[in-house]
Amino acid sequence: MTESSTIILIGAARSGTKFLRDVLASGAGTAAVPYDVNYVWRYGAEKTPDDILDPTTLTSKRSRFIRNSLRSLAKASNDDILIEKTVANTLRVPFVDAVFPNARYVHLIRDGREVAESAMRQWQAQPNWLALLQKIRDIPIQNIGYVGWFGRNFIKGLLSGRKGGQVWGPQFPGIDAMVEQGPLSRVCAQQWLESYTRANTCLSQLPDADSRVFTIRYEDLIQDESALSALLDQLEMPGKEAIITNFRRKLRPNEPRLWQKLPPNDLKIFSSVMAARLSELGYSE
Numbered sequence: 001m002t003e004s005s006t007i008i009l010i011g012a013a014r015s016g017t018k019f020l021r022d023v024l025a026s027g028a029g030t031a032a033v034p035y036d037v038n039y040v041w042r043y044g045a046e047k048t049p050d051d052i053l054d055p056t057t058l059t060s061k062r063s064r065f066i067r068n069s070l071r072s073l074a075k076a077s078n079d080d081i082l083i084e085k086t087v088a089n090t091l092r093v094p095f096v097d098a099v100f101p102n103a104r105y106v107h108l109i110r111d112g113r114e115v116a117e118s119a120m121r122q123w124q125a126q127p128n129w130l131a132l133l134q135k136i137r138d139i140p141i142q143n144i145g146y147v148g149w150f151g152r153n154f155i156k157g158l159l160s161g162r163k164g165g166q167v168w169g170p171q172f173p174g175i176d177a178m179v180e181q182g183p184l185s186r187v188c189a190q191q192w193l194e195s196y197t198r199a200n201t202c203l204s205q206l207p208d209a210d211s212r213v214f215t216i217r218y219e220d221l222i223q224d225e226s227a228l229s230a231l232l233d234q235l236e237m238p239g240k241e242a243i244i245t246n247f248r249r250k251l252r253p254n255e256p257r258l259w260q261k262l263p264p265n266d267l268k269i270f271s272s273v274m275a276a277r278l279s280e281l282g283y284s285e
Helices: 017-024 060-074 087-091 093-099 112-123 129-138 141-159 175-181 184-204 218-223 226-235 240-250 264-281
Strands: 006-010 030-032 081-084 104-109 213-217
Touching: 006 017, 006 087, 017 030, 017 081, 017 104, 017 240, 030 060, 060 081, 060 093, 087 093, 087 184, 093 184, 104 184, 104 218, 104 226, 112 184, 112 264, 175 184, 184 264, 213 218, 213 226, 218 226, 226 240
Parallel strands: 006 081, 006 104, 030 081, 104 213
Antiparallel strands: none
C-alpha cells in the first residue's frame, strides 16, 4: 500500500462521514477502518488536553505505529485503498498529513445546525455497548493511556447525569470548561464551528491541495447520485458502478431541519455561534 492510495475523510461529528466511508469502501480494492480510532492517532500524546496534535512532535515511531495500526484495523492488503474517517482529525489536519504526506482528503460539509442538533442527541444517548466492547477489545496495549482517559471521562459523564461520557466527539481547546458552563447547545455549536473552520483552513494550506483535497456537501450527497459520481471520478475510484449501487441501497431519507424543533434559546445560541460561517457557506435561515 502506498501513501497516495490513502483517503482520509474529514468532517465534523454527525456530518455523514460514516455513511460516506461505508459507501466508498463498498468498491473493489478498498479497506476501511471500521470505526473512529482517536486512540490510534493520539498514541504518544494521551496527556494532550485536546485533539489538536503538533506535527513537529511526531516521531518515526509514532508515525509507523499509526500507519500500521490503521492498516491492521482495516485488514488492508498491500494493494488496497485505505479509507479512514476519525472525526477528531478535523482539528489536526497538519498532523494527519505528516503521517500520510501523500494522502488524499475528502472534506464533507453539512449545515452546522443539523450537525449540532444531531450531536446534542448523541451526547445524551445511551452508549452502544456492543460497539464499545469491540473497540476496547481492539485497543492495543500501547494505547493503555487513552483507555484510562476514556474511563475517567465515562465516569464523569455518569456522575453529571449523562448516559455516556462527560465529553463526546472532537475535543477542541476549552471544551471541558464549556461543558461545565453549558448549555449543551453552545458546546455542540462550537464543536461544529471549530471542526469546520480548522479543517477548512488547514486543508487549503496543504501542499498540492488542488489535486489532493476534494469537497462535497452532505446535502448534495444524499440528493441523488450525481455528487457521488463526480467525487468517484475525481478520486479515480475502482468499482464505480458497485459503489453507486451500494449507495442506492444504503441511502435513507432524513427528516430535514430537525434543528428548528429545538427550544428558542438553543436556536438563539446556534445563531450567535454559527451564523457568520453558515452565511459564508450559503446555508439559508
